[in-house]
Amino acid sequence: MRPESRPERPRRVHRTDWMALLCGLLFIGMGIRYLTGPDPDAVIMAPILVGGLGFAAFVAILAKAIRR
Template identity: 70%
Template sequence: MARDPERRPRQIHRTDWLALLCGLLFVGVGIRYLIPPTPDPVSILLILVIGLGFSAFVAIIAKAVRHR
């Protein structure tokens, strides 16, 4: 099997921090609802809002550092 000398170099994808952290947040909330006792919906909503805000903050910082 001969190697192609004109192969494209391997592309590296940057981490999408917003998607990663939001996904982890929602998975965590889903797991929390599976474990008794069921949490108060208002406290979960507060945790979601704070978590999404933190995720957006991390994504903004990562984008600013990446463009330097």
């Protein structure tokens, strides 16, 4: 089949999933932190994890509200 005779397909665009993106970056950052240098204190890292997940949820809710 020649390229000129192929029918055009509409381009599919995906919306950014901010919750997944920010949570993934948070866990990658925490993993890098644990792999490099001395182990961080769990008493400090637990609130950072919970706060980061809360921030990601807040951004995801704002993005969903703005899209509508």
